Amino acid sequence: MVDATTFPTDGYIAESAARMTGCTLRPVTPSEVPGALGDRTAAVLLNHVDYRTGRLHDLPSLTAAVHAAGAYAVWDLCHSAGALPVGLDRHGVDLAVGCTYKYLNGGPGSPAFLYVRADLQDRFDSPLPGWNSHAEPFGMRPGYEPAAGAVRGRVGTPDILSMLALEAALEVWDGVAVDTVRAKSLALTDFFLECVEEYVPEGRVACVTPRAHAERGSQIALRCPDAGAVMERLIERGVVGDFRHPDVLRFGFTPLYVGFADVERAARVLAEVLA
Amino acid sequence: MVDATTFPTDGYIAESAARMTGCTLRPVTPSEVPGALGDRTAAVLLNHVDYRTGRLHDLPSLTAAVHAAGAYAVWDLCHSAGALPVGLDRHGVDLAVGCTYKYLNGGPGSPAFLYVRADLQDRFDSPLPGWNSHAEPFGMRPGYEPAAGAVRGRVGTPDILSMLALEAALEVWDGVAVDTVRAKSLALTDFFLECVEEYVPEGRVACVTPRAHAERGSQIALRCPDAGAVMERLIERGVVGDFRHPDVLRFGFTPLYVGFADVERAARVLAEVLA
CATH class of the missing domain: 3.40.640.10 (Type I PLP-dependent aspartate aminotransferase-like (Major domain))
Known part of the structure; x- marks a missing residue:
């Protein structure tokens, strides 16, 4: 499934x-x-x-x-x-x-990364075995014997x-708790939504990301006619998001790097582009 | 097979x-x-x-x-x-x-790289399809449709x-012919074998790489007792090869970067280490 x-x-x-x-x-x-x-x-x-x-x-x-x-x-x-x-x-x-x-x-x-539940690790059978997942990586043995633990998910160099x-x-x-990051992420996305409501003329965009915190990741997706061209103009002005077919503007918020002033500016530039 | x-x-x-x-x-x-x-x-x-x-x-x-x-x-x-x-x-x-x-x-x-014969490219069926091998990579389509040509061997980012x-x-x-590289490669490996014969005391190493040019790549493998420790000492002195189980010293010669003086020095250092 x-x-x-x-x-x-x-x-x-x-x-x-x-x-x-x-x-x-x-x-x-x-x-x-x-x-x-x-x-x-x-x-x-x-x-x-x-x-x-x-x-x-x-x-x-x-x-x-x-x-x-x-x-x-x-x-x-x-x-x-x-x-x-x-x-x-x-x-x-x-x-x-x-x-x-x-x-x-x-x-x-x-x-990329791979996670294997601890008690499944010794039964994990990779379809892509390689020297770097071998029990003896530099042994260069003809027979494959997977390493113990999650490192058997490795392949080559x-x-x-x-x-x-x-x-x-x-x-x-280092020293950052993910709960703190989550709190800032939600504050940033809440604030972005407030700024968009305040600045962007009514009816120009519709938020497709759930409002409920429990159902929201760290991005805001706005449905917008002509989203591809709109994103190009945003990027030209330093507001870097993604365009997703057919009509979605996607804005990702990375709490350790993005501040509230960035968020306010992004919404303001979006309003200017859509004005 | x-x-x-x-x-x-x-x-x-x-x-x-x-x-x-x-x-x-x-x-x-x-x-x-x-x-x-x-x-x-x-x-x-x-x-x-x-x-x-x-x-x-x-x-x-x-x-x-x-x-x-x-x-x-x-x-x-x-x-x-x-x-x-x-x-x-x-x-x-x-x-x-x-x-x-x-x-x-x-x-x-x-x-890594992948080569697919031109007339097989449109039948090539990758077990690892991804957005980057799709006919329309940024279309983000639910159905997979491979790109034309060898790029269907790509996966993701x-x-x-x-x-x-x-x-x-x-x-x-740029501007280098591979035949020229091959000629220098053979000259380098021939010269290395000559230097090894000249400098290394008789019987200390045995070449396992074929002498015939038609059967030789761009490396020389020498069988040597205690090869692991010998390679460590070579590397300490700036002669960087590989140790291959159980008793092989492997020296690779990259013609665009390695010169005859490097080769002479490698053989000399090997002789000193084995002396």
Whole structure:
């Protein structure tokens, strides 16, 4: 079962894995997952935050529902890791993946990560084994024997330059609690919404990100006619967001780097562009 | 069928692919491949140069033998690309892979590459599809439609920093013919062997790399008792090679960067360490 609103690559990979292993892939929206689970469900791949709308899904209750059906819960944390508490261990998540180039600030092409629940690590069977996940990496043995623990998820030589940049990017986290980051993230996105309401002429944009804190990631997505051209003009003026087909302006808020003055300016420039 | 002397990761991946697709994997040494081919052979994965001994395999004749059996020839070029002419198009190779961090000088963790024969590109079916191999990469479509041509071998965001370093590393190739590089490579390795014979006390090392130019890559592998400790001492003195289990000293010669004086010094330091 795969999140029908998933970031596309996740869905393509899920389809490829299903095809290679002879399984059937079923796309289901996250809210409909509990009702769609059954005896034949092996694993469910879900996104913690919808990359388009910024909606935060309920990881604890969805994970519990998946487990109740006897399936594995696999979460994509690209749009939540570094922005809010995730609690993989606490909620018994089985597997998780994510990138480090969004809220972990590693920059474009920064390394991905893999999480394997502690008691599954010695049964984790990677389809991409390599010398760097071998029990004896420099032994160069003809037979594959996976290393103990999560490092068996490695493959070959990692991209050293990107790892070094990520190491530096992660230093800003020293001594920072993720709860504090979450509090600032919500304050920033609340403030952005207030500024947009105040500055942008009525009816020019519609917020597609949930207002409720419990359902919001660290982004605000605004539906807007001609969003592609609008984003181009924003970027020209130093307000860097994304355009998502067909009509979405996406603004990400990285609490360790973005301040309230940045947020106020972003809303003001948006209002000027739409004026 | 997989090269029984392969670089381990290739063998592990071949085994994983065979397991997922229900095929049988058969390890065969390259010289025995022609005699082992049969009706049931689907694909043969071979290394152009043996990473341990430095032996160069005969790509044109092995490819022809594989084709005569109706199978696909897949070559790993990690230890030949950038060191000698390969001629993938000329010899009708079907698929090839390789790294850019050896003779293409991209440094550790530099990006890998994939080659797909031109007339196979539109049938190439990647097990790792992603947004970056989609016909419309920024369309973020739920359905996967591969791009035309070799770019369908891409997956997601490439590691940008490593790509930039590689771009700079490849600039030294502007205006350089690979035949010239090959000629210098052979001259360097010949000269290294002469210096080793001249300086190193008789019987202390035995060359396991073939003497014949047609069977030699761009490395020299010397069998030597206590090779691990010997390589440590060489590296301390600035002669950087590899130790390969159980008793091999491996020296790589990158013609665009290594000169004859470096080679003479490496042999001299080796003799001093072994004295």
